[in-house]
Amino acid sequence: MNGVTPLHSIGELSARTGVPVRTIRFYSDTGLLPPTDRTPAGYRRYGDAALGRLHLICALRELDVDLATVRRVLDGDLSVAEVAAAHADATALHIRALRLRHSVLRLVALRGSSTEETVLMHHLTRLTAHERRRMVADFVVGLGTGTPHSRSAVTALRTALPELPDEPSDAQLAAWVEIAELIADDGFRARLAQTALPPADEGALPGVYPETAAELIPFVRQTVAAARAAGVDAEGDDAVPVVDAVVERFAAVLGRHDGPDLREWMAGQFEAGHDPVVERYWRLVWTVNDWQVIPGHLPFQPWMVQALRRPRPAAHG
Template identity: 40%
Template sequence: MNGDALPTLLTIGELARRTGLTVKTVRFYSDQGIVSPADRNPAGHRRYGTDAVARLDLVRTLRELGLGLPEVRQVLGRERALSEVAAAHAAALDVRIRVLRLRQAVLRTVAARGATTEELTLVHRLARLTEDERGRLVGEFLAAVFGAAAVPGGAAVSGGSAVPGAEGCWGGVAESLTPRLPERPSDEQVEAWVELALLAGDDGFRELLRGLAEDEAAEGATGAPPRPGLAVLVRRAVGPAVAAGVEPGSAEAARVVAVLLERYAELVGRAGAGEQLRARLPARLVECLVDRLVDRLVGRLRAMADPRRERYLELLAVVNGWVAPESSGEVLDWAVRAVQAARAAQAVRAVRVGGVTAGGVAGPGSW
């Protein structure tokens, strides 16, 4: 012997075992010319060189990544660079992944809501909206709440007249409530968008927000410079009491309520008018005005505490990639219970009504 090692040839069964493929699959690739036998034995059985193992390993990897046989042939035959084929396939997969994410978001939303077949169609349509279509949907929603004049491009969208007394004042608020789904949203952002779009299409929710906007305008908190609205007053007056664990029916809570009512009266009325009116009006009328003030405050707090409002803000933060907003539900609930307890104990009678007017209390409101 000359010492030269003869090349190792593999039967089709041996090649299958080394590559983890079935004999049938190896035979198919051989018939397709993807891998060719190096020789045949006297009986005509195919024999393959060891290089066929590496070639089939590459074929298996490319196929598992989703490449078709024509593309595999092009890569193996060096007709196209692997990087070029990979880039094209990655782009195609990106589109497919986005479609699958939308389908997943639809199914999760339908499952969570216990949706009907009619709602399934609506959810699916919302998930597939283009960027322009999403913009029109959001624009119509904001116009219905604030009026077309407050929404960028508002003349092109349908929906409500301007909030009385707030023409031109709501552009910043409308902007802060506008969802913008990124070009490559996460699964969570897609699901949040679908739920937010459903909420924005709810007539009851639109009416709630429009009422908030009208009350805010009546308070004058949208003027220049704007005054702190009710939400700010509640956080400042009530927040510390809630954090300290003060009971809503306690004497300490009644003192907090007195401060809140006095500041609220100043917010909704005319500054400086209260003491003059107290000197001129009968005590019973003053008590009546305070009762009306309390009624309006409780109604206002309840509207602000509507879970749909907070849910919209939570979803908006997810869609836009913002930090999750701090929940106001506990503070608002405490305020409602504390005001009602103070009224029941007649602890609101001594409140200074700096904001009353001869015609009653101006409409309050806040975001």
């Protein structure tokens, strides 16, 4: 033994690293792994430095670093840390894209989407944040070209624009797709231009004088908000005293008898003063923006209509 480090053949290098001979030969032919020496017969031989170089090449390739970048690292033009930072960012983007793709696939499966719907969802979810904001902004601006009421609606909409996060949940993605479908619908545009804002107290009961409505509506709104906050189901037994209190107030103010006719009239009035599709839009915005739903901010009409039309328990006596 003279202290000279032994050289390895391609076969020995393959056995020590697990890298196929064909791959090692390819790296050698492209200059990434030049042989340390050659035998008189022309066979390549590799020293321990080449062994370390091969380990680095394999590690970078398994991390999906391209060959041109691997060469720059080996030549000393880039550090491993610099490459790692750049590829960490690229990998994060790739993971984000895969998560979004996964969510889209689940949404397509859940909705049983047609071919056209699938293509549309794929397009909508691939929009950049800037493109999404532009689409919503164009929709809102288009609403403001009509009546003073529609311009007021625009002001309200601008205070709460939907902003899909970079890594949305399945619920946020589904809500965003539904919002995009709504704002592309001309019929919805017309409805939103008229009812983006909840009606004022004096306009929430179309069938009574504004002064009378302004006296009744705050009581209804507060009563329903308290019931919701307490977890009272509109169709449960706990809703009975809530409804009775509201009907009693209406009967007293309107000078009418508490009975089926008054209750059905109230339900019809509340329905006329509420647009469920517009409410749906606002709920979708809350979902996309991950905002907490506050019971007092929810329209009171759906709860009251449901509770008023619930069959009353038979009286016993």
